[in-house]
Amino acid sequence: MIQTQRYVVGDHVYVSRGSLSGPATTAAFEIMGFYHVEDYEPMCRLVSLHNRAERLVPQSELRRPT
DSSP states (O other): OOOOOOOOTTOEEEEOTTOSSSOOOOOOEEEEEEEOOTTSOOEEEEEETTTOOEEEEEGGGEEOOO
């Protein structure tokens, strides 16, 4: 499955509550980079704006701040 990139490095995002990539959080993250996985959607490297913890999340599990 090939998807277009919906975000860019530097965007601030939240991880969806139903994320399968790690613990639930309400913290905001900044996108630091992308990893393109063959036959799968891009993975986004995130860094927490709260505590600078890093996380790798599929693009489909991100949402924009409202």
